[in-house]
Amino acid sequence: MTTALRERAAGRTRATGAARPGRRRRGRPVALFLAPFLVPFAALYLAPIGYTIYQSLFRMHRSGLGLTAPTQVFAGLSNYATALGDADFRGSLLRVLLIGLVQVPLMLLFALGLALLLDARTTLFKRFFRLAFFLPYALPGVVGAIMWSYLVAPGLSPISAAARHLGLHLALTSNAMLAPTIGNMLTWGWTGYNMLIIYSALQAIPAELSEAATMDGCSAFGIAWRIKVPLVRPALVLTTVFSIIGTAQLYNEPAILHNVAPNLPSTYTPIYAAYDAVNANNFNAAAAESVILALLAFVLSFGFLKLVQRRGGAL
DSSP: OOOHHHHHHHHHHHHHHHHHHHHHHHHHHHHHHHHHHHHIIIIIIIIIHHHHHHHEEEEEEOOOTTTOEEEEEEEEHHHHHHHHHHHHHHHHHHHHHHHHHHHHHHHHHHHHHHHHHHSTOOOOHHHHHHHHHHHHHHHHHHHHHHHHHHHTTTTTTTHHHHHTTTTTOOOOSSSSTHHHHHHHHHHHHHHHHHHHHHHHHHHHHHHHHHHHHHTTTTOOHHHHHIIIHHTTTHHHHHHHHHHHHHHHHOOOOHHHHTTOOOOOOTTTTTTHHHHHHTTOOHHHHHHHHHHHHHHHHHHHHHHHHHHHHHHHTOO
16 A cells, blocks of 8 residues: 555656646746736836835945045934934824825715716716816826916915905915815816726616616615615725825925925925935935835725725725
8 A cells, every 4th residue: 555655656746747847838938928017017116116225224424524425334224213203204294194084085075976977877968077077187297286376376366366255364375274275286186087987987887787776766866876886896995095195195286386385394295305305415314204105105005905805895
């Protein structure tokens, strides 16, 4: 019995060894097909991330009276400790977190409502409204931010002028209104993009489901709430993750708004603070702040996905 088992084991080993060269040959075409993606991905994405992490572990050491060129020395995690110990940088992290907690749900609610309206049978001029809602996203972000900076600038803002006619004093660039103003700019620019993603998911829902619900006496609101919204939850999860990452990378709006709101600090958002460190030639600190921001975006987006999975895909 023992001899027979040994012979079978030896046969399996020989068969496995004979199959390995074939597997290697089959793996070569797969690698060739993946190379056009993997090579640029590694060169343009993984390599910059690795270099940023590497730079964040060093600092520039200046000796003497500054007559000699500074040298780069290993600093370990001191750049991270300095960044997290900076009250302005911690405030920028908290600021984008609070903006995201308010702005992202409101934006996705607007996007969902517009997508449902476009998907309704009774909606007229669907192509026109689809283009009109998407147009703000089609504009470059800097152009949109410049346009909004004129709309909220003190002395030029037509919004503030209209509010004055109603007896209201509305300073859209005051310290208390900076976050709502930036959140409004983000909502205006990205609602159309998220609307198209949700609308595409609505188009994939079989029309028979709505027809059957209508025959059962379900109202249009009931069809939207009980049938369409549950079926587009994957699209809502996707847009939420994109919005979380985009809010963490907030830069264009505050940078442009600073021209008409001098009270907006250069550390208003983490990316803005990292760019300010670059302007000060402190590239190692900027690298550490960028890594911290990337980790924050990863934790928030991954945590949201885990939360959705635990709840069975429900938002």
